[in-house]
Amino acid sequence: MSVAAKKIAEAEQLVQAAEKSLKTSLLKWVPDYDSAADEYAKAATAYRIAKSFDKSKECLLKAIECYKNNKxxxxxxxxxxxxxxxxxxxxxxxxxxxxxxxxxxxxxxxxxxxxxxxxxxxxxxxxxxxxxxxxxxxxxxxxxxxxxxxxxxxxxxxxxxxxxxxVKLQRYEEATKALKKEIGFYQQTESYGQIGRLVVALVLVQLALGDSVEAEKSFKEWGTCCEAEEVSTLQTLLQAFDEEDGELAAKMLASPFIRHMDVEYAILAKNIPLPKGLEVEKKSGGDNEANSTRELEEEDGDGLC
Known part of the structure; x- marks a missing residue:
């Protein structure tokens, strides 16, 4: 008999035992929900090992009813x-x-x-x-x-x-609110280094929305939490957008620390519309978002949680 067949036979015996535990009689007025739940749970495990997934799910649902009856x-x-x-x-x-x-x-x-x-x-x-x-x-x-x-x-x-x-779903207005909420949490725990990185992310999202004015306001409000490299890059980036200098903006968006942010923000930086419609020079063979995702995931490894 194969392992799967043995496990199915084991599960069937456990189901029978569970059903017996639920039966009442003249001498047993209340079902034994505790024993039945335990037997159904064991049967579910046996069925899953045998790759009989539907039966495993069915047993778990029965176990849940027993657990609920026992609160x-x-x-x-x-x-x-x-x-x-x-x-x-x-x-x-x-x-x-x-x-x-x-x-x-x-x-x-x-x-x-x-x-x-x-x-x-x-x-x-x-x-x-x-x-x-x-x-x-x-x-x-x-x-x-x-x-x-x-x-x-x-x-x-x-x-x-x-x-x-x-950000991944390109729901930037909602992302702006979410990032501000996240900043609020880190303010409560006084995690200022985390706030600095979030300010960079917030500026990128607001630039993706085409709102460089709000991006500058965000930097002025929380920029003191940023490290020196972040401050320098954001100042130059915002200046580039203010002066409509697409080449300088592209250079700042390609800076190493932005490329090594969480992958969603790194990809966002590569797709932000530049001033005067100037676009980042495409790599030979095309540089679409899918390629960007793949490249950045290879660079960052475990960038996603």
């Missing part, structure tokens, strides 16, 4: 997180949002906002590549949830992911 909100939430992984196995990532939100809600009901935010973070990482809009919603929700604990540090981490996805 075991934390274990029910953990089971929803297991279903999220099965959605990946089944290549049904569009189903992740439903189960991630249910897991989050149950963790909150249990009084565990950190676990709730963590579940959303895991779901976002799972879906970000194929469904960035969905991942964005997860990170935005995570910021709201973690602030219940007044955990500014973690909120700033999730907020950073919100800002970067908005």
């Amino acid at each position: 075991s909100w934390f274990h029910a939430a953990k089971s929803y997180e297991q279903i999220i992984l099965i959605c990946k196995d089944l290549d049904k990532l569009t189903d992740v949002e439903e189960y991630a939100n249910k897991a989050c809600s149950l963790y909150q009901q249990h009084g565990s906002p950190e676990a709730a935010a963590s579940a959303l973070d895991k779901a976002a990482k799972l879906t970000e590549q194929k469904y960035p809009e969905m991942a964005l919603r997860f990170y935005q929700h995570a910021v709201e949830v973690i602030m219940i604990e007044d955990s500014t540090r973690q909120a700033s981490e999730y907020s950073s992911k919100v800002s970067r996805i908005l």
Whole structure:
């Protein structure tokens, strides 16, 4: 008998045991939800090892009902997180949002906002590549949830992911608001070095919007948090836009420290419209956004969180 067949046989026995635990009789008036939940959970694991993913999901849903009947909100939430992984196995990532939100809600009901935010973070990482809009919603929700604990540090981490996805989606007005919110979090923790880097990102986003006036205002407001190289580059960049010097603007946007920012901002810098419509000279063979993404990811390695 193959390993898969053995695991399926094991799972079927566990399901039978779970069903027996739920039965009542003259001497047993209340179903044994605790035992049934444990047996369904073990059956789900066995089915997953056997790559019988639909049956594994079915067992987890039954385990969740048992946990809920016992008011075991934390274990029910953990089971929803297991279903999220099965959605990946089944290549049904569009189903992740439903189960991630249910897991989050149950963790909150249990009084565990950190676990709730963590579940959303895991779901976002799972879906970000194929469904960035969905991942964005997860990170935005995570910021709201973690602030219940007044955990500014973690909120700033999730907020950073919100800002970067908005830039990736070219939703620059929303990205501007998100970056200002992120700056606010770092002001609370007095993380001025982080603020300096965010000022650079904010200026780039506002230039992408074609609003050099707001970009200059942002620099004046928070530029004191920037390091010397950042100050010098931003001053020259803003001057280039003010004087409509496209060549100088292109040179500043290609500066090493901008190219080595998080990949979304580095790509943004390569695509900002230059003064007088001057464009950066294209590389032979074409230099489209996909090529930019690939090049920068190769340079930065783990640029994405």
